[in-house]
Amino acid sequence: MTLLPKNTTPLERALEKVLTNYENEKQIPNLWSAQTCPKSLLPWLAWANSVDDWETDWSEQKKRAAIEESIPIHERKGTPQAVLDALAIRGHPDAILIERANYIKHNGEATRNGLRRRGGPTQWATFRIVLQRPITIDQSQAILRMIASVKRNCCHLVDMDFTAAALRHNGNATRNGSYTRGLITI
Secondary structure (H helix, E strand, C coil), rough: CCCCCCCHHHHHHHHHHCCHHHHHHHHHHHHCCCCCCCCCHHHHHHHHHCCEEEEEEEEHHHHHHHHHHHHHHHHHCCCCHHHHHHCCCCCCCEEEEEECCCCCCCCCCCCCCEEEEEEEECCEEEEECCCCCCEEECCCCCCCHHHHHHHCCCCCCEECHHHHHHHCCCCCCCCCCCCCEEEECC
């Protein structure tokens, strides 16, 4: 039995047949879970969950984690914690976010260690990211896009610093222009 009118196209009839199949109804809940969704449908599930940061060359496990973390990130979007959570997905769970990166009061709380610069009270909406491992210039561009998607629009990233994890002469990085010396200034 069909509820479609007589002038229904063959495509609409085929869709009705597929969509009313009882076996397909059992599959639908699996499609909305990051853990049970078929691998080929993960990009569509990411789109449906508004995953802001998505790379096609990620591993399947990383894609599933990005989809699962999407809702919690959207709940905290615009907060420093959302930036840190998104950095953790990108492989930097130990990143440090320094708010008011260009604002120092002369009250003895801040030390001159190079992590903050003098900027005055107009620089309250700045922040800096300190990474614990080196990144390539291409990775930095992907991280910058991701940060732009989760940060507040009125806040400005000053730079990403990984000088604490500077490049070493161990053969992992080559001088081919892929890496910087530890600082990516915006």
